[in-house]
Amino acid sequence: MASVPETVAPMAAEGFPLTAVPASAGQGAGRKPEAMPMSTVHHIYLSPHLDDAVLSCGATIAQQVAGGESVKVVTIFAGCPPLQSLSPYAAQMHRRWGDESDPVGKRRREDEAACRILGAVPIHLDYLDAPCRTDPADGGFLYTSDEYLFAGRIHSADFGLVDDLATDIARRWGNDHEVLFYAPLGVGGHVDHQIVREAAFKLQRRGFSLRFYEDFPYVEDGHALVGALARPDGYAWMAELRWAQEQHVAVKCEAIACYRSQMPNLFGDTEAMARRVRAYMTLVGGERYAERFWTGKPCSSPK
Numbered sequence: 001m002a003s004v005p006e007t008v009a010p011m012a013a014e015g016f017p018l019t020a021v022p023a024s025a026g027q028g029a030g031r032k033p034e035a036m037p038m039s040t041v042h043h044i045y046l047s048p049h050l051d052d053a054v055l056s057c058g059a060t061i062a063q064q065v066a067g068g069e070s071v072k073v074v075t076i077f078a079g080c081p082p083l084q085s086l087s088p089y090a091a092q093m094h095r096r097w098g099d100e101s102d103p104v105g106k107r108r109r110e111d112e113a114a115c116r117i118l119g120a121v122p123i124h125l126d127y128l129d130a131p132c133r134t135d136p137a138d139g140g141f142l143y144t145s146d147e148y149l150f151a152g153r154i155h156s157a158d159f160g161l162v163d164d165l166a167t168d169i170a171r172r173w174g175n176d177h178e179v180l181f182y183a184p185l186g187v188g189g190h191v192d193h194q195i196v197r198e199a200a201f202k203l204q205r206r207g208f209s210l211r212f213y214e215d216f217p218y219v220e221d222g223h224a225l226v227g228a229l230a231r232p233d234g235y236a237w238m239a240e241l242r243w244a245q246e247q248h249v250a251v252k253c254e255a256i257a258c259y260r261s262q263m264p265n266l267f268g269d270t271e272a273m274a275r276r277v278r279a280y281m282t283l284v285g286g287e288r289y290a291e292r293f294w295t296g297k298p299c300s301s302p303k
């Protein structure tokens with residue numbers, strides 16, 4: 001079933017065209033969406049960390065699974081670092097997560113529980129997250145504070161990681177011609193989100209179908225969303241709304257609540273989380289709940 005634009009919905013970012021897709025329709029993509037039955041699309045959500053895709057797209061994932069579609073949540077930076085040689089910044093972060101003996105293992109188990117609730121398949125890759133990465137040239141840590149982490153700039157020692165990641169993903173799923181990738185827009189400037197965004201653009205240039213999702217909760221700051229869309233990398237953006245049914249919003253909140261190690265830092269508690277999830281989905285959808293996705297098309301260069 002092809003997805004049919006329904007109405008021009010509210011909350012388009014200024015200057016960006018926006019279409020809406022009925023909640024009952026498939027994402028309808030793949031390389032030939034008009035000819036492809038909904039059930040053959042394989043949805044692969046690229047999640048920088050062990051929570052991002054569910055935080056941002058949980059209701060859409062739940063609806064796709066309910067519709068019999070195949071959904072995988074692939075967390076990129078889910079590697080276990082050597083705990084005896086962490087930077088003070090990384091060690092402090094692990095203390096915040098509440099289990100210093102196995103911080104990433106704890107987060108992996110949280111993600112498995114969240115995906116189980118949504119009905120998606122969790123896949124954890126072994127790339128180290130930014131505070132644990134070092135410069136091969138001198139062994140120094142690349143990102144040693146929140147300021148570096150959220151500056152929106154990829155360290156030069158990480159440039160190769162963008163290429164490696166795009167190649168790795170294409171190798172794993174490149175033979176699947178009906179795959180539709182979802183990647184973060186990079187709202188909020190976290191460097192790991194930027195790296196996945198850039199790798200996703202490389203996948204798009206190789207011919208893969210791609211949607212970008214809004215990094216929640218960073219996207220609650222509307223200026224941050226505009227900043228992510230306005231980056232001078234030569235793309236024009238089109239938005240697409242996915243309407244969500246109440247039952248799938250509830251399932252999304254239940255799944256997010258599994259990320260207990262992140263709850264104090266991101267929201268305070270689960271009640272505040274649910275309020276903010278529902279408030280943002282209502283802001284996006286107007287009178288109804290919705291999640292918003294973006295398609296980036298290369299602009300033709302001025303003559």
Ligand SMILES: [Zn+2]
Binds near residue numbers: 190193
């Ligand atoms: Zn993240």
